[in-house]
Structure formats: C-alpha cells, structure tokens
Amino acid sequence: MFRIILLSSLFALSLAALLNGALPDINGLPDFSDITDNVTDAVKSRMSDLASKGIGRHVEELIGIQKKLKIINKIAGEQVKHVKHGNTNTPAATDGDRLGKKNKDEVLDSLLFQGDMFLTEVQLDRIIENTAQELGWSKEVLTKLGVNSKKSLNPTRGKRQAIQHPPNDFHWALPISYYYDDNIPDVTRQVIRDTFAFYANHTCLTFQESATAVPRIHFRNATSGCFTYVGFLGNDWYGAPSSQTTCTICQGAGLHPVNLGEWFCNNQFGSISHEIFHAFGVFHHHSRSDRDDYLSLSAANLADKQFTRLTTSDSYNYGTMYDYGSVMHYGIDGMTAKESLYQSTMGAGLGPQFGDIVLINNQYQCFCQSATVTCVNGGYPNPNGCNTCLCPGGYGGTTCSDRDPGTENGGDTLQATTSDSCLTLKTSIGNDDDISNLYYQKSWFHIQAPAGKQVQLIFNKAGASPNKTNHRGGGCNYRGVEVKLISGQLNRTGTLFCGDDPALVSTSSNFIPFTSDSNLAILQIYTQLNKFNLEVKYRYVDSTTSPTLPGSCQPCQDKASNCNDMAQYCTDPNNPQIAASCPVTCGTCPT
Numbered sequence: 322m323f324r325i326i327l328l329s330s331l332f333a334l335s336l337a338a339l340l341n342g343a344l345p346d347i348n349g350l351p352d353f354s355d356i357t358d359n360v361t362d363a364v365k366s367r368m369s370d371l372a373s374k375g376i377g378r379h380v381e382e383l384i385g386i387q388k389k390l391k392i393i394n395k396i397a398g399e400q401v402k403h404v405k406h407g408n409t410n411t412p413a414a415t416d417g418d419r420l421g422k423k424n425k426d427e428v429l430d431s432l433l434f435q436g437d438m439f440l441t442e443v444q445l446d447r448i449i450e451n452t453a454q455e456l457g458w459s460k461e462v463l464t465k466l467g468v469n470s471k472k473s474l475n476p477t478r479g480k481r482q483a484i485q486h487p488p489n490d491f492h493w494a495l496p497i498s499y500y501y502d503d504n505i506p507d508v509t510r511q512v513i514r515d516t517f518a519f520y521a522n523h524t525c526l527t528f529q530e531s532a533t534a535v536p537r538i539h540f541r542n543a544t545s546g547c548f549t550y551v552g553f554l555g556n557d558w559y560g561a562p563s564s565q566t567t568c569t570i571c572q573g574a575g576l577h578p579v580n581l582g583e584w585f586c587n588n589q590f591g592s593i594s595h596e597i598f599h600a601f602g603v604f605h606h607h608s609r610s611d612r613d614d615y616l617s618l619s620a621a622n623l624a625d626k627q628f629t630r631l632t633t634s635d636s637y638n639y640g641t642m643y644d645y646g647s648v649m650h651y652g653i654d655g656m657t658a659k660e661s662l663y664q665s666t667m668g669a670g671l672g673p674q675f676g677d678i679v680l681i682n683n684q685y686q687c688f689c690q691s692a693t694v695t696c697v698n699g700g701y702p703n704p705n706g707c708n709t710c711l712c713p714g715g716y717g718g719t720t721c722s723d724r725d726p727g728t729e730n731g732g733d734t735l736q737a738t739t740s741d742s743c744l745t746l747k748t749s750i751g752n753d754d755d756i757s758n759l760y761y762q763k764s765w766f767h768i769q770a771p772a773g774k775q776v777q778l779i780f781n782k783a784g785a786s787p788n789k790t791n792h793r794g795g796g797c798n799y800r801g802v803e804v805k806l807i808s809g810q811l812n813r814t815g816t817l818f819c820g821d822d823p824a825l826v827s828t829s830s831n832f833i834p835f836t837s838d839s840n841l842a843i844l845q846i847y848t849q850l851n852k853f854n855l856e857v858k859y860r861y862v863d864s865t866t867s868p869t870l871p872g873s874c875q876p877c878q879d880k881a882s883n884c885n886d887m888a889q890y891c892t893d894p895n896n897p898q899i900a901a902s903c904p905v906t907c908g909t910c911p912t
C-alpha cells in the first residue's frame with residue numbers, strides 16, 4: 322500500500338511540472354503523442370458509414386470515442402505494468418477466443434471497449450477519471466487529453482462491475498422491451514427469446530417482445546462485430562435526435578442496439594446471454610477491481626485490448642466470488658489464471674453461471690420478501706416466484722438438495738465404497754453426428770465418500786471419440802468436463818478441461834489425482850458438438866491412506882506411440898491387436 326501511494330505521489334509531482342507544457346511524454350507516464358483529433362479521410366469515411374448505420378451519432382462523436390479508448394488503452398498498459406505478477410506460464414490457446422477476438426474491421430475495433438462494448442463518451446470519461454486517479458494522473462492532465470470530468474457527473478454514475486447501482490443510477494424499467502431488425506433470422510430470434518426466458522426464470526426481471534415500445538433493446542446485424550451499448554443510458558440519451566439524416570436505424574430513435582454480426586455471436590446462448598448482460602449494465606468479469614488477485618496479464622498480448630481494471634468505485638461485485646467461468650469472462654491469449662487449474666475455465670460458453678445470476682439479482686434488487694422455501698447447499702429463494710430455490714451448479718430440485726438432472730436427465734449419484742481399490746465411471750454424452758447444436762447437452766455426477774473421508778478421482782480418458790477433433794482451447798466451448806472439489810466454492814464454476822488435457826490423461830509417469838476436500842466430488846460433462854467421453858476411477862481416501870496407488874486404480878494406457886494414427890482401425894476385425902495396443906484411444910479399457 323505504501324509503495325502504491327509513493328508511486329502515485331511521484332506521478333502527481335511529475336505531472337505538476339508539466340502542466341504548462343505540451344502533453345506529457347516522460348518517465349512514468351505513457352506517450353500521449355497519438356492522442357489527437359486527427360483522423361485520415363479513409364477513417365473518417367468509414368466512421369461516416371458506421372454512423373449511418375446507427376453506430377454512434379456522428380463522426381465527431383466517433384472521433385472522440387476513439388481518442389478516449391486510446392487513453393484507456395494506455396491506462397490498461399500502466400495497470401498491467403504495475404501489478405505484481407504471480408504464475409505466468411500456461412498461456413491460453415486461441416481456439417475458444419470468441420467474443421474477445423478482434424473484429425475484422427479496424428475502424429470498428431478502434432471504437433469498441435474491450436472488443437464488444439460501445440460506450441458513450443460520458444461512460445468513457447468516468448472510467449478514465451477513476452482509473453487515472455488510481456494511477457495518480459492529475460485532473461489537469463486529463464483535461465488536456467480532452468476528458469471532461471464535469472460531463473461525467475451525471476445520474477448514471479454508480480458502483481459497478483454492474484454499472485448501475487441504485488438509488489443513484491437508472492435501471493431499465495420493467496418490462497424490458499426488445500425487438501429485431503428484419504434481417505435477424507428466425508433461429509437467432511428464438512435463441513434471443515430463450516435467453517430472455519432464462520433470465521425471467523432466474524430473476525425478477527420481466528421482458529416483452531415489442532416492435533414499437535421505446536426504449537427497447539434492438540438486435541441488429543448492421544455491420545460486422547458483436548457489440549452493444551452498456552446499461553440503460555437514460556431517456557434523454559434514447560430520445561436525443563440524431564444529426565444523421567441518412568441513418569437506417571438512428572440513435573435517438575429509442576433504441577439500444579445490440580449488434581450480432583459474427584457467426585460466434587448470432588445464435589449461441591452463451592454469446593447472446595453475454596451481450597444481453599452488457600445491455601443490462603454489467604461489465605466484463607476480468608475487469609473487476611479484484612481481478613489482479615486471480616489473473617496475470619501479459620502486456621504484450623493485451624496491448625490493444627484495453628483490459629482496464631475498474632476501480633472499486635466503478636466495480637461493485639455484491640460479494641460474489643471471482644468466477645473464471647462467468648459468462649462475462651473472456652478466455653484469450655495473454656490471460657493466465659493464477660489458480661492454474663482454472664485456465665480452461667476462462668471463456669466458457671456455458672452461459673450465465675450461479676454467480677452471474679446472484680450479481681444481476683442484486684443489481685436489480687430482486688429479493689424475496691417472504692420466501693416459502695428453505696434452500697440448502699448454497700441456494701437461495703428464486704425471486705421469480707419465491708417458492709423454489711436458485712441452486713449452485715450441480716444442484717437442483719425445489720430446495721437444492723437434489724443432484725441437477727442436467728438436460729438429458731442423465732448423470733448419476735455414485736458411492737465411493739472402497740479405499741484400497743477403485744471403481745470406474747465410464748460414460749459419455751452427445752452424438753458423433755458432426756452437428757453443432759445451439760444448446761449444450763449436460764449431465765451431472767455426484768461421487769460421495771463416507772462421512773469424514775475425501776473422494777479421489779483418477780482420470781483415464783476425457784475427450785472426443787477416436788477420429789473426432791478435441792478442440793482444445795480456452796473456455797472448452799465445444800465440450801468438456803467440469804470438476805468441483807472444493808466444498809466452500811461450490812457456488813462458482815469448477816475447473817474445466819476440454820478433453821485429452823494432460824491433466825486428465827493419467828499415466829504412470831503423469832499421475833494427477835484430484836481429491837475433494839469433503840466427502841463429495843461433483844462432475845459435469847457437456848457437449849455442443851459430437852460426443853464427450855469420460856472414464857474416471859474413484860475411491861475414498863483419508864490422511865492415513867498410502868500414497869501407493871492400488872492396481873485397480875492404475876490408469877489404462879495406450880502401449881503404442883502412434884495410436885492416433887491407428888484410431889481408424891480400432892474396430893478392424895483384421896487388426897485386433899490395435900485395440901489391444903491402444904485401449905485408451907480405442908475406448909477398450911477394462912472397466
């Protein structure tokens with residue numbers, strides 16, 4: 322703390338000496354020379370095109386937004402430089418980088434905050450003001466940079482990861498209306514309807530589909546990119562006339578645009594629920610004020626992504642635990658989970674998690690005044706009716722006392738009855754039909770040990786079928802297994818593994834037992850595309866258990882080194898030795 326204060330003071334002193342000169346470019350401050358109002362004719366032309374499609378009111382506003390995002394980028398760079406880094410290995414893969422990836426349009430990219438938010442100048446000013454203050458930048462410097470702190474003192478100011486917080490901020494009035502451009506296809510409309518139904522079923526929020534209500538959330542495919550305005554912006558903003566006369570959907574027409582212009586956001590529940598959460602007024606999870614306790618960021622990889630950490634005055638988390646699996650968490654290059662087993666949990670496409678729902682219910686003051694139900698296992702009365710409970714992942718039933726039946730009414734509750742030998746769970750979910758489904762198929766398993774013991778898991782196989790791609794990568798968006806072992810953290814997403822993750826393919830030289838801290842381990846298997854197969858051995862252990870693994874717990878192993886190449890012959894009757902040499906790849910391990 323002392324060190325931070327000292328640095329801040331030094332910045333302030335350095336800045337004081339500079340106020341009479343040009344914009345500062347000195348030790349301790351970034352180079353501000355590119356913070357200008359000058360844009361090329363080509364950029365101006367593209368901006369004019371975007372404004373005509375309702376992306377901003379006019380070119381001058383877009384120039385201002387672009388400039389402020391450059392300032393925010395510098396702030397993010399400073400934050401990354403000054404944070405104390407923890408574990409920095411295991412960089413994320415790019416495979417699951419969906420909403421976080423750059424749009425194809427450079428000008429559009431330069432106008433979006435963190436890849437998918439179109440913030441107003443007022444919102445940008447507020448973020449700059451608060452984060453720059455934390456870095457020790459003086460207000461005078463911000464004024465020179467064109468940040469108008471006066472303008473940001475408006476009624477939408479508040480505490481946020483959830484951007485709006487009563488009583489000072491505006492909320493969407495209920496019911497929240499929504500509609501679509503004509504070119505939004507039926508399949509997208511159905512996922513949007515399903516997403517609003519999901520939110521209605523888990524909150525006190527209500528919604529209506531209306532082509533005429535104003536203001537309304539309006540789904541568009543006006544240009545490339547997946548992005549939205551964040552939070553209800555106030556009746557003045559929605560009602561203000563546009564200076565554009567040629568726009569097809571003008572701002573100021575009572576519309577809150579959500580643009581779904583890429584394959585990865587136009588029909589996926591996870592992506593659409595993410596954008597709608599922004600529209601409700603929630604920023605990214607990895608921007609939370611406490612994110613540096615959980616993430617290491619690489620400045621090089623994040624150089625142009627504005628991954629600003631919000632200050633405590635801009636980030637109010639309602640006591641929710643940091644959740645790497647939040648629907649609002651990216652999983653992209655340059656982000657490393659300090660809890661390394663959660664690396665692939667970041668960027669999960671599973672949709673809103675328990676903590677996300679807790680956040681939005683707090684945000685909109687959705688509480689049961691007189692619940693008729695008593696919840697267990699961390700659940701709480703569902704503000705939509707108050708006679709059932711909202712349950713942490715893996716639990717279900719009216720009171721959260723049951724195992725979640727998942728989408729397939731599958732899964733199982735299993736007993737670990739031995740310590741000196743292992744039982745085996747061999748299961749799968751999905752079909753190998755190469756059809757990418759709109760929604761995940763999910764099954765939950767509870768593995769219980771006797772009271773006072775812990776559950777030990779030894780993974781043998783977890784992944785796609787032979788000959789099918791495993792799609793490893795951040796977020797395990799296609800299929801995977803979630804593992805929950807910590808009794809005090811059942812209300813956040815567990816560790817996700819995408820399939821054939823080295824952590825899940827045990828061999829005699831790579832033996833990674835997973836042990837719960839209570840007598841319960843929870844597993845979820847899920848898929849959106851093709852089968853996910855799981856084979857895991859389990860037993861119970863306690864502090865007296867020998868570290869030597871009993872024979873029945875030893876993992877089944879491929880004996881040949883080229884099993885992947887031979888997978889197509891697993892069932893060839895003329896080559897029975899292949900299944901014998903490649904039991905893991907061929908799925909012929911003994912049970």
Ligand SMILES: [Zn+2]
Pocket residue numbers: 420437438595599605
């Ligand atoms: Zn986003």
